[in-house]
Amino acid sequence: DIQMTQSPSSLSASIGDRVTITCRASQGINNFLAWFQQKPGKAPKSLIYAASSLQSGVPSKFSGSGSGTDFTLTITSLQPEDFATYYCQQYYTYPQTFGGGTKVEIK
């Protein structure tokens, strides 16, 4: 199975900050990488697919990059509604696998 490693596992940031989360795959996955946002008690929400394509309706403050084994999710101008847990997921092969998550908290 492909292992997905996210870092950091948590971070504290202030309103207006720019935040970057990284995700590393244990083997190459081309650009078959998605990012999800999850708030407490809620279902995950799609943000990014194909490493850098923005899900319809998601603001452009979210952006993704990378290919192969290393990927990043960047959030600019952090707002209160952005404080959540973020997950990466590879869908290059089955079983699909998720990263462990990055919890973004208010400093």
Add this chain to the structure above:
Amino acid sequence: QVQLVESGGGVVQPGRSLRLSCAASGFNLSSYGMHWVRQAPGKGLGWVAVIWYDGSNKYYADSVKGRFTISRDNSKNTLYLQMNSLRAEDTAVYYCARDRSGSSSRSLDYWGLGALVTVSS
């Protein structure tokens, strides 16, 4: 608008069975692959299974292979997850989610609200 609503969750004893349903609306279910993803209390997301648009291919996580069966009835716009020989470690919220593709996965775009399954004696 796209809606996915899970049902069938509850408390079940170890070794028993449970079937989850996911009712789809706002889109043509027969055109899309569908997944189940679970989340144990306080833990991260775990992929469970996928079924292609026509039911021709199914894939499972190793942890559920041989115990869980994913199926669909496109005429009823419903996805199912039959869970047998349940274990305490199967306790989780189970989400159904739509794939952007009917066959080879292009990632998940819409998710249901989830159904809680608790395996306990």
